[in-house]
Amino acid sequence: MQTNMERRKKTLGWLIGLFFTLLLALTFLSNTIQGLSLPKVSVQKPDMGGLDLNVTGDGFLQPAHTAQLFAEGDWKVEEILKKKNDRVKRGDALVTFDTASTRRTLQDEKTRYEQQKLQMAKMMDQMKAVLSSEDSAGADNQKRDLESHKLDMQVQERKIADLEKQIAEGGTLKAPVDGIVINVNASEGAVASRGQPIVEIADDAAGYQFSIVADSNDASMLRIGDKVRVQLDEEPRRSIEGFISDIEDAPTGGNDESTDGTNETITFDVTDAKLQPGLKAYVSISNQSRSMGMQIPKSVLEQDNNGYFVYTVMEKDGPLGTAYYAVKTYVTIRDENGDTAVTDGLLPDEPFITESSEPISDGDRVRYS
């Protein structure tokens, strides 16, 4: 009986000890256990300052202006003296033509002129006859015919002069400007058509241009006329000065992954003696946005009915140690570029949540890592 009682007491004593030990162990582990079930977040502190607005891109130089040279007549191309991409000086011969057909026409015209001269002599003779016959009406008539014939002859003279000039000048196509041949549209022996340019020359004086496409936020600080350094893909590399000649909305592509999808096409003009079309040119323009504030990555911004917000971490000292809570903090966006926004509404040292293992909402307890 006594032993039975003692055994019972022993068991109960063990149970009491076990109960308190269990609760003690659970208390010791409580933060750990709870921590495991909380969403794990990564945080970052915002940088203070203006936004870096970077515009970079490359493009191929295109001549700003091209001189298009046409053949003066339907001539056979005799010889092509300059090839595509050849640098030419003003006055350099480019293409020579076989002007035989025009020369033949010239001869014909000259012959016609001679004929007209003969006819003129004949009319003068007739005039003399009319004057002597004292037929006043007939004399007037004859005079007018003579005048008209003279005018015809003048036309003929001009025609001949034209043709002579054509043969003299058009026989050889010459470069009107310094530049680079960018297109030759003729073959030796073939007749050059008058409808399309035989040779196109990029005009050095007009310069070259190229375009890049940039995010409109990044490009917001750029103005037409801004001077920029342009790197040229040459050996050795060099950079020249250029300026922005045009900024316009670019047509947006369907699979554009930038947030608002508005892009700008920016055109740069460069002028330099040694440029050639097709040369690759790079630009990299760094600007600071005018607005100062807290810089946060755009990826952490969320939006609800009240505007944009980020989740910040609030520390609360509780009886069981420090606890962290996610808090909605509304911010005002003052400026943005491709991936960063400058905002108002955050404190400089306020950590904001950049990543979370689970979706979080306002007031959730979170685990800090």
Next chain:
Amino acid sequence: MTDAMRKSMTAMKLAFLILIALAMLFPVVLTVSNSFMSEEEIGRHYDLLDGGDTAAAGKNVMIRLIPETVTLSQFGEVLLKRPKFLLHFWNSVKLTLPIIAGQAIIGTLAGFAFAKLAFPGRDRLFFVYLLTMLMPFQVTLVPNYLVADKLGFLNSYGAIILPGLFASFGVFLMRQFMASIPDAYLEAIRIDGAGHLRAFIHIALPLAKPGIAALVLLSFVDNWNMVEQPILFLSEPFRQPLSVYLATIAEGARGVAFAASVLYMTPMVLIFLYGEEHLVEGIQMSGIKG
């Protein structure tokens, strides 16, 4: 009275007592059995409590003793996902342990003095002591509060522990126990040349062991269950003992209230079973219950 009549009388008495015992046991059994239900099941059975008067009209809360599925999920929820429960549990321990220890020490010493030492005004003093015990606790609450305020103990456990240490019940119980110790034992040790302290340690204390055990048990039950003092003296919710927290848990999370209650009950039941024999003895000796 015939034998048969006596027998039927006994049977009737027994039936009556069984009925009362069942009525007493029912809430405990219900709590324990419901603690093994899932939260969802609890929610279904007791959802009427949320609806207010209109929803409850003509309907009753479903009282089920047998869970659809026996699960320990409530216990897991309370012990693993609610560190607050553990916090309040230890608050209770922090409040109860010093009071029990203090009462045991002060009660035995004072009880010995009141029972076995002769000094002028002893019985009158004891009578005054008894008076405070006769007064309901609520009467002394206001003076207690004022004293705690003056001592700067408000909002700390001192405000509860200090009055608890000197609770008159402990002194009364121990005096009754000490009084039962035959004077002859004490006279014998005095003759052998022992003083009061030696007599207390070697004679009174070993003989009063069951009394101390009873005091510890009764005091534990009393203080583990206290609600008014913490509410009055402690303003921060996180300092409250489990007894107060238990009342709030039922509002927010009825699903785990049963498990929390069972866990709350467990140390009391275990300690009660552990010291059962002494408790009965103690209650008989003091003639009152705790």
